[in-house]
Amino acid sequence: MMDMMLQVLAPELLILIAAMTLLVGDTFWGHRYKALTFQLTLVSIALTALVILASFSTTSVQLFNGAFIRDGVADVLKLSMLFMTFFAFLFARDYLVQRNIERGEYYVLGLLSLLGMMVLASSYDMVTLFMGLEIMSLALYAMIAMQKDSGFAIESAMKYFVLGAMATGLLLYGMTLVYGNVGSLQLATIYQTLATTEESLVLSLGLVFILVGLAFKFGAAPFHNWVPDVYHGSPTGITLFLSSAPKIAAFALMFRLLIEGLEAALMQWQSILIILAILSLVVGNVIAIAQTNLKRMLAYSTISHMGFILLGFLTGNVGGYAAAMFYVVIYALMSLGGFAVIVALSRKGFEADNIADLAGLGKRNPVLALTMLVIVLSMAGIPPFVGFYAKLVVLTEVVEAGLTWLAVFAVVMSVIGAYYYLRVIKVMYFDQPAEENAHNADFANASLRYGLILVATLVLMLGILPDGLLTLFNDVMMY
């Protein structure tokens, strides 16, 4: 029994041990070996990924009386989170060093937040779910606030904290109402009970609160206002992290709660999700056009991507959930790449976060420009990049679910969205670099150069051969 527990919990335990060790250890070696904490963090993330890979299986195992589950979905989500976090740390380090915010605590907080996400992915009980969410969010708030000499960073940390806390409160209230109605915290029990009982007003009310909380965490319109501000205000090296792995965690939260717990109430939440998705697509794509700041633009683009993910959910069938999962992982990869390009262009005392800062990048640094080209085209959903397949599978499921009108609406919105992505390409390739901000655009270090090339190659190769990943996602969803 003990062996099995260890085996199931190994990934979380590893990250937890790493976080605690580094927290203590860094105070000893932090002054002398500046890079050690960073290196150990990456090693422990890689190690955890290897452990998951080695024991990967699509069968599900439950622990602690069904409060914790390890199944194919959890493993795939955790692997994606680890991957994103690994590269987020790798890309961000120089940026953070230049701004004097690279400290051991940064990595410790990052690992803790990662732990929260992994717990979320594995939770099978509303308490575990809530705990995972809190571990993740609190660490994130603190990470943003680490740049304490920047008013923007403090402001966005405050905003994120206050709004996040409110969303958490709403979610919690919704959970209590569901508990009051069903009498159990376990998702499996809730699922079975709801499948056999009549719908009730208390449950509907709880559902609404839960959905509002989820929409907040996702950044879906009309609960999206924090997204641009937080993305913009946070140091780019942290936005990079913020916009990738936590979105996968948000997916996990929604999947566990809505699908594994409350799927029987599909009829009730489907129409709400349709409205959220439509609003997100409109707000994300239309308002992004007006942005001149690249980080804000990417933030609005995130909102529109969240609309697509919600589309996958609301189909109410397994294929749709797999499509949404594929979308969120691909989105995280693209977002990671997009913000990493900004990090690569930023220099000490210069944030390359305006679209105009990309002017003439095609000449100044062809490799970086090509990477950005691949990433924005993928975000726009142009084949053969993987972003297209993410949209394709979601739309296929939406049409299969008989919601063809919604698919038409979504693609029209993508065309509107294509405009602002094209504008980025236009600035990079068709505009001349302005003299005064012709900062050196060469790669600052090898990890950014090769890491970004890797991300772009993945976006292209997964686009040409998406079969393996799609089949895997479908398989783990079916189990």
Added chain:
Amino acid sequence: MTQFPLLSALIWLPILSGLLVLMMRHQPNLAKQFALWSSVLVFILSLGLYTGFDNTTAQMQFVEQASWISAFNIQYFLGVDGLSMPLVILTTFTTVLAVWSAFDCIKERVEQYMAAFLIMNGIMVGVFSALDAVLFYVFWEVLLVPMFLVIGQWGGQRRVYATIKFFLYTFLGSVFMLIAFLYMYSQIGSFSLLDFQAMPLGFTAQILIFLAFLIAFAVKIPMFPVHTWLPDAHVEAPTAGSVVLAAIMLKMGGYGFVRLSLPMAPDAANELDWLVISLSIIAIVYISVIAMVQKDMKKLVAYSSIAHMGFVTLGMFLLYGILRNTGEVQGAIMGLEGAMIQMISHGLISAAMFLAIGVMYDRMHTREISAYGGVVNTMPVFAVFVLLFAMANAGLPGTSGFVGEFMVILAAFKSNFWIALAAATTLILGAAYTLWMVKRVIFGDVVNHHVAELSDLNRREFAIMSILAVAVVALGFYPAPVMDIMHASVAHLVEQAMTSKLP
């Protein structure tokens, strides 16, 4: 024994050599030579399609089929029939000329320019040979990217406006096509175009699918009233870009009608043929009149392209009217064959016209008609070619321009006298705008010292012009080889288009 994957070679060889060329950043001359010879190689390879083609069947040939995305039953499924094979060869042929024509006029980032055309070559072959809907859509859509970059980087003054307009128009059109594909997939669980053609579909679904396709192809061809991106894109594009745009990319719209619209939604096509025919007539008459008043040569040829493509769509949708009136299948086949010939012929003629304008632009750096006059005095050889191509554009018998237009007008008479009459006005209007331009540009007295200093064609330009001239005249006098290739497939298409798919 497995067949040599000729179509895959035609798609991937140019794409890979394009990527190779992209790496020749510091050797522009090597990049040019490499690009030219690899495009020639691809062209020679593509002739294998012609020699190995079986004229007697409407079946898909050179078929390659493999699973690509198994979760959604998406296949890597290629094949050509009589409708697509000539277009594939036209593509590889035009690419050679486009690459070669750019040898002197492109000075900056030569390797990227050359690479873009090689990559586009592969993608366009992919569009014409894909038999899986997703594969088709991927090629269809990805083609926008290199063209977007070509117009945006090497274009004229308003290139950014033109290229974004081009991209968004075509993107908006094609997403509806994607939804139509997804709908049909949700019905039968396959993305094969052949399965789509065979599946039964209800009337409302057919109408919606037909309209979705119509939006996609009408933008691409382009048809009135969604044609406005074309003059902008043409005027701003560099010469080779205009050539590829006019000669091949417009044909993708026409190809879409015969590959998708007619066979997949025949009942809807029967119901809505009046819509396409009226839009075609507007394109032929109204756009021709607009062409007449253009001051910019490229714009004039761009509008003339729209008018000529009006003939293509007209020829494709005459069949229902003919069948209603006379029940005669031969007339329907003639209309469609005329439309197909018109596509090939327009590919050659528009390429030639744009190349000719490019020749003058390289020397004078203006496309304004008023800046020219009396070019024949300084460029006599060039003037002969221009006159030939202009005559072909106006539809002079003995050139390829005549064959298609003549067949379509004949077919139109079987359908409705007034349609035929309206279509026939093109013989007057087309001659008017083309020859008037030639008169103002080529003939008359030398108007200024710039024209007086012009030098005649160099050897490379002469070779390009001669190749096109031979092709135009040959197709005009002896179109039989092309018709033979198409015949079985067109007959099969007419049969498909006449068979109701209502369940």
